[in-house]
Structure formats: C-alpha cells, structure tokens
Amino acid sequence: MDYQVIIPAAGAGKRMGAGRNKLFIEVDSRPVILQTLDVFAADDNCEKIILTIQPNDESQFRDIVASHPGKEKIEFVYGGDERQYSVYNGLKAAGGRIILVHDGARPFIRRHTISRLVQAAHDHGAAIAAVPVKDTIKRADRDKVVETVDRSGLWQIQTPQAFRLPILMNAHEQAKEQQYLGTDEASLVERMGLPVMIIESDYDNIKLTTPEDLYFAEAILAKRRNLG
Numbered sequence: 001m002d003y004q005v006i007i008p009a010a011g012a013g014k015r016m017g018a019g020r021n022k023l024f025i026e027v028d029s030r031p032v033i034l035q036t037l038d039v040f041a042a043d044d045n046c047e048k049i050i051l052t053i054q055p056n057d058e059s060q061f062r063d064i065v066a067s068h069p070g071k072e073k074i075e076f077v078y079g080g081d082e083r084q085y086s087v088y089n090g091l092k093a094a095g096g097r098i099i100l101v102h103d104g105a106r107p108f109i110r111r112h113t114i115s116r117l118v119q120a121a122h123d124h125g126a127a128i129a130a131v132p133v134k135d136t137i138k139r140a141d142r143d144k145v146v147e148t149v150d151r152s153g154l155w156q157i158q159t160p161q162a163f164r165l166p167i168l169m170n171a172h173e174q175a176k177e178q179q180y181l182g183t184d185e186a187s188l189v190e191r192m193g194l195p196v197m198i199i200e201s202d203y204d205n206i207k208l209t210t211p212e213d214l215y216f217a218e219a220i221l222a223k224r225r226n227l228g
C-alpha cells in the first residue's frame, strides 16, 4: 500500500552538543540522514519523501542527497522553530491517503515495521511504533519520588507514526487553533478523541539525541553487518 513520509530534519541538535545539525554527523562513515533515507528510498510503496530542513542547512542537505538513489523522491520543505511546526509545513506538501512521520534522527527503522504501520493506519486511522518500557518509571517532585507508575501497559513511543492524511491534517490544524504543542503527532490525534494503535517495533529504532547514542548506533550497525 502506497504512502508518503515526512522526515523532520530541521532540528538544532542541542542535546547532541555537536554545534551543528546532528543529522550531518557520520555513523559508519555516512551521515545519519542518508541512513534514515535508505529504507524509504528503497521502498517501492513510498511515493514521496518530504524532508523538512532549516534554510541554513539547505546547501549541505542538497549536497548530501545529490548522489542518493532516492533523490528523485525527495522534496525539501523549510521547517519551523518547533518539531510540530516542521511537520505541519511538511504536511502542506503531502498528498495521497496514508502519511507517515519519521524522525530524521532514527536511522535504524525496519521495512517490516513500516509496512505494518501503513496497514494499521489504513485500517484504524492512526498507528505508532513503540516498544514496551523496560525500566521502572517514577514521577518525582524535583528529586523526591512522589509516585511509582504502574509499568504494565506503558510503552516507549517512537516513530514512524502513520495516519490517514485527513486525520493528521485536521489534528495539526486543531492544535494550531488551540495553540497546543505536543511532542509527537499521535498526541494531537488523541486530543481529537480518535483511536491510535500501537505497533510493536524494536529496541534498535533509537533516536540519536545525546552523544552516547552515537556509540549505540555504531553497535547496531556492527550487529547488522555481522548478521548480513
């Protein structure tokens, strides 16, 4: 089933502390963004890749993707000051029936997770990648524990997040009207009272956020090279 994907890539990478867009950092000798693009570029069901970027990163992004086999599918759209605004800008360039949103900072997504998400979005309207929480989660007031959260039923949410296009467009427009800022697309859809399905992903689908994530990334790539 065909889909389009918005890949937010317009962040500043502050927590990575690299002083530049973290998607330009090389892992296994290739920029992170190329590794993220690989799986969508190779997927015949992916009709279009909408890459949201900051204007000052444009020439570097264009140079990097110029030799990528999926470059014909890629459309650049300027992002915004918040991830949500970047995605909304990308949405305005999207078409088709199913839209995915996948962080540029998650280079290890698997094709079979994508296809399950697309099917679930078609069937239910919205579906998101997630893995079960492994640690105990507690709520604290500064450094004092106030509550241990019941871990059963808790999920660590990832991307891709997949939607029927009108659902996601309406959710963003409602959030804009209500000046609501969420940390993922699903939260905007949940506010509309619509169902969001969980599709179990895998723990390799990490988001490269802080420096130690870079050596987790090297380990994941080494594992994949050994598995062939």
Ligand SMILES: Nc1ccn([C@@H]2O[C@H](COP(=O)(O)OP(=O)(O)OP(=O)(O)O)[C@@H](O)[C@H]2O)c(=O)n1
Pocket (backbone or CB within 6 Å): 007, 008, 009, 010, 011, 012, 013, 014, 015, 016, 022, 023, 052, 079, 080, 081, 082, 083, 084, 086, 087, 103, 104, 105, 106, 207, 208, 209
């Ligand atoms: N205004 C923004 C902020 C983030 N992103 C993208 O959204 C994804 C997830 O965001 P995050 O990991 O928070 O990236 P940064 O915002 O760059 O990181 P930081 O918060 O540490 O600055 C990244 O691929 C990032 O490029 C975006 O397109 N537009």
Ligand SMILES: C[C@](O)(CO)[C@H](O)COP(=O)(O)O
Pocket (backbone or CB within 6 Å): 083, 103, 157, 158, 159, 183, 184, 185, 207
């Ligand atoms: C969308 C997301 O990746 C789901 O876990 C996460 O919320 C993005 O958070 P960030 O702080 O914008 O990276």
